[in-house]
Amino acid sequence: MNPEFLRRLKALLSSDAVLTQPVERMVYECDAYTVEKAQPDVVTLPSSTDDVAGIVRLCREYAVPFLARGAGTGLSGGALALGGTVIIAMARMNKVLSVDAANRRARVQAGIVNTHVSRAVEAFGLHFAPDPSSQSASTIGGNIAENAGGPHTLKYGVTSNHILAAEIVTPDGDVIEVGSPVEDAPGLDLLGVIVGSEGTFGIITEATLRLTPIAPAWRTLLATFDTVDDATNTVSGIIAEGILPAALEMMDAVIIQSVEAAFHLGFPLDAAAVLLVELDGHAAGLDADAARCLAVCEAHHARKVDMARTEEERAALWKARKKGVGTLGRISRSMVTQDCVIPRSKLPVVLASISEIVARHGLRVANIFHAGDGNLHPIVLFDERIPDEVERMVAAGHEIISLCLGVGGSITGEHGVGVEKQDFLALQFSEADLDTMRRLHDALDPDDFCNPGKVFPGAKGCSRGCTHEIKLRQKAAAV
Amino acid sequence: MTDIASALRLKLGALNVIDGKKTPFGARAAAFPANEAEAAECVAQAASVGAPVICAGGGSYVDALAPVRPDALLLSSARMAAIVEYHPEDMVITAEAGLPLAMLQDALRRKGQFLPVNPPEPQAATLGGIVASASTGTWRSAYGPVKDHVIEVQGVDAQSRVIRGGARVVKNVAGYDLPKLYTGSRGSLLFLTLLTFKVRPLPEAAAWLLFTAPTWRALHERLAVLAASDVRPNIIEVTRPDLTDTQERPSALITLEGSAESVQWQVTAASNALRGDGSVVGRVDDYASMPRSGDVEFTMRVLPTETYEMAEAVCQVLERGGVTYLPMEGRLTARLMAHPNTPELIALLRDAAEARGGTLTMERMPNAWSGHVSPFGAPRPDAALTRLVKARLDPHNTFSAQMPGW
Numbered sequence: 057m058n059p060e061f062l063r064r065l066k067a068l069l070s071s072d073a074v075l076t077q078p079v080e081r082m083v084y085e086c087d088a089y090t091v092e093k094a095q096p097d098v099v100t101l102p103s104s105t106d107d108v109a110g111i112v113r114l115c116r117e118y119a120v121p122f123l124a125r126g127a128g129t130g131l132s133g134g135a136l137a138l139g140g141t142v143i144i145a146m147a148r149m150n151k152v153l154s155v156d157a158a159n160r161r162a163r164v165q166a167g168i169v170n171t172h173v174s175r176a177v178e179a180f181g182l183h184f185a186p187d188p189s190s191q192s193a194s195t196i197g198g199n200i201a202e203n204a205g206g207p208h209t210l211k212y213g214v215t216s217n218h219i220l221a222a223e224i225v226t227p228d229g230d231v232i233e234v235g236s237p238v239e240d241a242p243g244l245d246l247l248g249v250i251v252g253s254e255g256t257f258g259i260i261t262e263a264t265l266r267l268t269p270i271a272p273a274w275r276t277l278l279a280t281f282d283t284v285d286d287a288t289n290t291v292s293g294i295i296a297e298g299i300l301p302a303a304l305e306m307m308d309a310v311i312i313q314s315v316e317a318a319f320h321l322g323f324p325l326d327a328a329a330v331l332l333v334e335l336d337g338h339a340a341g342l343d344a345d346a347a348r349c350l351a352v353c354e355a356h357h358a359r360k361v362d363m364a365r366t367e368e369e370r371a372a373l374w375k376a377r378k379k380g381v382g383t384l385g386r387i388s389r390s391m392v393t394q395d396c397v398i399p400r401s402k403l404p405v406v407l408a409s410i411s412e413i414v415a416r417h418g419l420r421v422a423n424i425f426h427a428g429d430g431n432l433h434p435i436v437l438f439d440e441r442i443p444d445e446v447e448r449m450v451a452a453g454h455e456i457i458s459l460c461l462g463v464g465g466s467i468t469g470e471h472g473v474g475v476e477k478q479d480f481l482a483l484q485f486s487e488a489d490l491d492t493m494r495r496l497h498d499a500l501d502p503d504d505f506c507n508p509g510k511v512f513p514g515a516k517g518c519s520r521g522c523t524h525e526i527k528l529r530q531k532a533a534a535v
Numbered sequence: 536m537t538d539i540a541s542a543l544r545l546k547l548g549a550l551n552v553i554d555g556k557k558t559p560f561g562a563r564a565a566a567f568p569a570n571e572a573e574a575a576e577c578v579a580q581a582a583s584v585g586a587p588v589i590c591a592g593g594g595s596y597v598d599a600l601a602p603v604r605p606d607a608l609l610l611s612s613a614r615m616a617a618i619v620e621y622h623p624e625d626m627v628i629t630a631e632a633g634l635p636l637a638m639l640q641d642a643l644r645r646k647g648q649f650l651p652v653n654p655p656e657p658q659a660a661t662l663g664g665i666v667a668s669a670s671t672g673t674w675r676s677a678y679g680p681v682k683d684h685v686i687e688v689q690g691v692d693a694q695s696r697v698i699r700g701g702a703r704v705v706k707n708v709a710g711y712d713l714p715k716l717y718t719g720s721r722g723s724l725l726f727l728t729l730l731t732f733k734v735r736p737l738p739e740a741a742a743w744l745l746f747t748a749p750t751w752r753a754l755h756e757r758l759a760v761l762a763a764s765d766v767r768p769n770i771i772e773v774t775r776p777d778l779t780d781t782q783e784r785p786s787a788l789i790t791l792e793g794s795a796e797s798v799q800w801q802v803t804a805a806s807n808a809l810r811g812d813g814s815v816v817g818r819v820d821d822y823a824s825m826p827r828s829g830d831v832e833f834t835m836r837v838l839p840t841e842t843y844e845m846a847e848a849v850c851q852v853l854e855r856g857g858v859t860y861l862p863m864e865g866r867l868t869a870r871l872m873a874h875p876n877t878p879e880l881i882a883l884l885r886d887a888a889e890a891r892g893g894t895l896t897m898e899r900m901p902n903a904w905s906g907h908v909s910p911f912g913a914p915r916p917d918a919a920l921t922r923l924v925k926a927r928l929d930p931h932n933t934f935s936a937q938m939p940g941w
Contacts, residue, residue, distance in 0.1 A: 159838045159865075203708045214706065216715070217683050226920075233916045238836050238865065238893045240669065240680065242911040244724075244921045248682060248715025252708050272765055292624055298647050298736035338767070341797030397704040399625040429706045430625070469706035477709075484709050488696040492928065493711045499927035500920060511710070 057097045057140070061118040065100065068110045073148075075099040084125065084143050088190075089133040089476055091392060091446075096137035103148045105223060105231055105261040112259065113229035115142055116505060123507035124259040126167065126198030129190035131393050132474025134202065134254045138509040144259060146197050152176045153262065160267040161220065161237050166197030166260045170204075173265065182267040185212035188470070189378045197260050203252030205470035207303040207377060210428040211336075212268060214470065216251040221264035224250065224257070227501040237264050249496065254472050255507040257500040271302070271336035275346040276364040278373055279331040279353040280324050284308060286356045287329035288403035291427045293352040294333065295400060299345055304428030305332040305377050311384075311424045315376045318383035323376070327359065331427065332377055380424045381435060388420070388437035394453055396460035397469035400430040406463060410434050413455045417448040431469040432460070458483070473511045482513040539580045539608065540564040546576045551614065558609070560598050562589065565609035571689070571697045571728045574610065578726060579695035581608040582933050590722030590934065592633065592664025595656065599899040600910045610726055612663045618642055619729065620703070626734050627686070627703055632663025632727040648734045651678035663727040669719030676863040677769035677792070678735065682718040687731035690717070692724070693929040705733045716924075723925065723934050738792035742802050746809050747786040751850075754785040755843045757809050758862060761789070764808040766801050774859045775850065829856055829870040831877060831900050835884065837893035839865040848887050852880050865893070873901050878908050885912050 057076075066074045075081055076098055085093040097120075102108045115122045122142040125135045137143050146167030153163040157180035164173055170191035174183040187206035188194055194204065200222065205214045212218075221235035235247035250257050281287040287306055294304065307315070308329050316323040323330065331353070335345050346363065353361050364370035384391055398406050407423065414421040414436060425433040434456055438449040457467050457480050467473070467480045482490065494512065497504075509515050540554035543566050554564040563586070568574040581588045587604055591597050591611045603609065612633035620629040623646040630639055636650070637657040643649050653672035654660050660670070666688070671681045678684075687701035700713020717725050748754035758771060770790040791801045837845050842862040849858050849869055856871020871877070885895035889912060897910040915921070929935065 156838075158840045203712070205706055209706065213679065213683060216712065217679060232920065234920070235917075236892060236915075238838055238891075240719075240836050240866070241894050241915055242719075242896045243915055243918070244924060245682065245715045245719055246917050246920055246924065248718075249712050251715075252712050269767070295626065295736075296624055298739070300736055337793065338765070338797045338800060340800035341794035344794055344796050397702070397706050399622060399627065399704060401622060401624040426706070430704055431706050464703055466702040466704050466707040466709045468709050469704070470708055472708055473710065481710055484702070485699065488692075488694075488698045489700065489713075490710070492692065492698050492700070492713065495927040496711055496713075496716070496924060499923040 058118055061120065064114055068114065069100060069107060073101040087128040087130040087133060087135040089131050089474065092133055092136060092475060094137050096143040097140045099143045099145055101145050101148050108144060108225045108259055108261050109229050109231050111144055112225050116229060121505050121508045124197060124255050126195030127193045129194040130198060130202060130474065131395065131471040132476040134472050134474035134510060136475050146195060149261060157182060162265045162267055163262060164196055164265060165262055167195050170194050170196060170199055177267055181270050183270050184265055185218055185268040186215045196263055200251050200260055200263060201255045202472045207305050207426060210304055211300055211302040216248060218266045219247065219251055219263055220266055222247060222250065222260045223262040225259045225261055227258055227506045254474060254511055256497060256511055258506055273339035273342055274334060274336040275342050276370045276373055277333040277346065277349060277361055279358045279361045280327045281329045282359055284329045284407055285404045287331050288407060290331055290353050290356040291403060292401055293356055294349055297348055297352055299348055301333050301428060302336040303334040306425055306427035307380060308423040310422035311380050314383040314387055315380050317386060319376060321372050321376055332373055384422055384435060390440040391435050391437050392449055392453060394434045394456055395468045395471035396432050396457060396465055398430045398432060398460050398463050398465035402463045403427065403430065406459060409459050410456055414452050417452040419448055419452060475510060478511060478515060479513050539584060542580055543577055547573050560603040560609060561605055562603045562607045562609040563605055565611060567611050567614045569614045571691060574691045574726055574728055575695045575697060577608065577610050578691050582695060582931065588933050590726045592661030593659040595659055598902060600897060601905045602902040612661060615728060623648060627731060628734055629703060629729060629731040630662055632730055633661050636660050636662060636665060643734055647737050649737050650684060650732050650734050652681050662730050666718050666730055667720065667722050667727060673770045673772055673861060676861055682715055684732045685714045685718050685730060686733050688714040688717045689729035690725040690727040693933040703731045724928050740795040740798040741792045742798050744789040744805055745786055746789060747784045751785045754787060758787060761805060761808045764804060766805045766808060771863055772859060772861055775857055829872045831873045832870045832898040833881060833895055834898055835867040835888045835893060835895045837865045837888055837891050839863055841865065841891050849884060852883055878904060889913055
């Protein structure tokens with residue numbers, strides 16, 4: 057790394073806001089997608105938008121690519137520092153700047169943790185609806201970059217439905233406001249494409265969020281099934297009944313056993329699957345809807361259906377769902393969470409095929425996912441110390457993705473493309489589609505400085521990712 | 536351009552290309568492709584001679600903001616009006632862009648579902664027109680803007696390629712969110728051909744309460760009480776059909792939807808909350824929500840809490856015409872007949888909206904105003920980025936004919 061660049065970086069920020077020691081940078085070598093690792097040359101910790109803009113301008117001056125990082129909970133390698141990238145870690149920009157409860161809006165810095173927003177506005181009877189399972193750690197900036205979802209997106213929508221405006225530092229270091237607290241401004245919806253662009257259009261430093269009233273009442277059901285087919289058919293049955301639950305989640309036997317070993321919630325260890333169904337809204341009518349759900353479950357041979365009677369019981373069920381993946385660490389050294397979406401009606405056949413695929417590769421799979429959205433999260437369990445297992449895990453993952461595309465699905469529903477699924481993008485979209493996306497990218501980051509090497513097929517190891525190294529060498533040679 | 540018409544007749548058939556004096560809106564030619572390949576051919580032919588392409592759905596707003604350029608090719612999706620795929624169990628439907636909304640809703644209703652958009656004139660409004668103009672209607676306050684319901688978009692771009700963004704599943708983050716980009720782009724980037732929506736189950740029950748009050752202030756005060764209650768109306772719509780009608784009693788239509796039990800409870804609770812100066816007329820089955828006809832129509836957007844103040848400003852400034860406003864959304868729509876001083880009055884209102892961080896967008900205005908009255912007002916802070924995107928995706932400005940100021 058150019059010493060002059062480092063010196064100016066340290067002059068720009070406080071002394072503890074530039075991390076250069078290997079042991080400090082090691083923390084940032086990957087996100088929650090741990091299959092690939094790349095240590096950044098420098099990690100910066102800005103405290104303000106001005107800091108971020110200053111870092112970006114300096115990076116441009118020295119031809120150094122950069123990327124923003126929230127909490128590093130991403131599951132597709134989007135925060136991987138490819139090719140000597142400077143990481144701009146947003147952890148210190150974590151404040152709620154203002155709350156406009158009457159208009160149900162909040163302005164926050166991008167590094168604030170998702171649940172901290174809801175906590176800050178709870179007294180107004182409001183919350184930030186997107187609730188990814190990582191919400192106790194993941195940041196709003198990261199949620200925006202990935203267009204994060206979560207269990208309650210079935211009723212309340214994903215992150216893009218709840219972002220009204222954002223302050224963005226462009227790849228040139230300019231600070232621009234995109235969108236507005238007043239909705240529906242005429243013109244192209246740039247905010248709509250920035251959300252979910254995986255940090256490739258610029259760095260979001262602040263956002264105006266739409267807040268949602270906390271539902272006055274809820275009913276949370278746990279239905280236990282002896283077969284996976286019965287559980288998945290129940291999902292279709294509930295939707296067909298015209299019921300739109302707030303959440304409709306499924307956990308299979310591997311997860312049930314793992315969760316039970318960790319939390320002792322009384323889950324039936326011999327069940328093939330459980331469905332977590334949550335209904336919310338006015339108290340009036342909720343019992344009737346719950347009764348309809350119960351009838352659908354029973355029609356599909358549910359062994360039993362329990363209803364949470366207290367907030368504590370409800371919280372315990374949600375703990376199982378949101379912490380379920382973490383409990384797998386007790387039974388497997390390594391795991392990779394896939395993230396595909398399929399039409400809901402294909403759940404029975406696709407889940408059966410996934411089991412067959414993973415078994416054929418001599419591995420195990422756990423399923424804990426957003427059944428109501430058809431958003432699968434098959435978690436392939438393996439041991440990263442055994443090269444052959446890694447290869448088989450990758451091969452199984454590829455087959456699963458192809459399977460989902462084959463039934464009209466998508467390669468990712470909420471985790472993003474990152475580096476994990478770049479090459480699969482070309483299976484979902486034509487060359488003309490991808491060219492349109494590249495044109496859009498090049499309009500906003502023509503020199504590919506902002507989180508390079510991500511999203512596009514072949515970007516990680518090809519010219520787009522490497523150009524900066526060449527530029528950097530040229531710059532160094534010139535100096 | 537005559538050569539283009541001849542060339543397109545060979546591809547589309549003689550009956551599907553119009554030129555000469557019969558061409559709608561004074562365009563040099565109009566083409567009605569039956570499929571994407573024909574649409575791509577039309578765009579390619581136009582681009583080859585640098586003729587602007589004007590995208591048209593039902594055609595009701597083609598010249599609403601500017602006269603149609605006489606050298607333009609009017610490209611209509613009217614013959615592309617089929618439902619291509621519908622899986623009720625997945626609550627996803629794919630249809631061609633020229634399909635009128637009412638026909639889509641009929642198909643959905645038969646399966647107990649609906650697309651939660653209700654712009655005016657659903658018999659004429661096409662899916663492509665609705666998406667291109669981001670027209671959601673009054674259901675927006677309950678179900679969100681139309682962009683939240685569009686999950687896949689397909690169309691012909693300025694390079695005359697068929698391109699697609701999104702997917703036919705209810706969640707998807709693969710690649711950039713092109714459906715968001717094209718929704719509301721007013722035909723400036725893409726000729727829409729195929730659209731996929733996620734739909735919702737029809738509410739089990741609905742009730743409409745018509746609430747009247749002796750004064751506008753009393754009306755607003757009672758609605759504030761309602762907003763602070765546990766009632767969650769899907770829509771509150773206040774209409775002043777004509778400002779000159781001083782005999783009219785201020786009224787608001789309140790829509791309640793949900794399960795039968797929930798709606799019943801809300802009707803009672805809302806009636807209690809509204810008790811006071813006004814009175815609940817009762818349940819109504821139909822309601823003429825739009826002001827009377829006029830050749831000027833504009834929409835103002837402000838923060839929801841500023842809606843009443845803006846509504847007062849509209850009523851003070853405009854001497855005639857009608858206004859409908861949705862206080863839960865901060866949206867006001869006015870329709871009136873043009874008078875010589877109307878542009879000045881609109882400028883005053885635009886200043887007032889923009890001073891509050893809002894906007895005033897012209898939806899329809901006399902062609903004579905083109906060049907004098909800005910359709911969209913002050914440029915947004917991200918206007919420079921918008922221009923960069925437009926330049927990359929449509930470098931020869933093929934799709935910009937009806938986008939004055941863009």
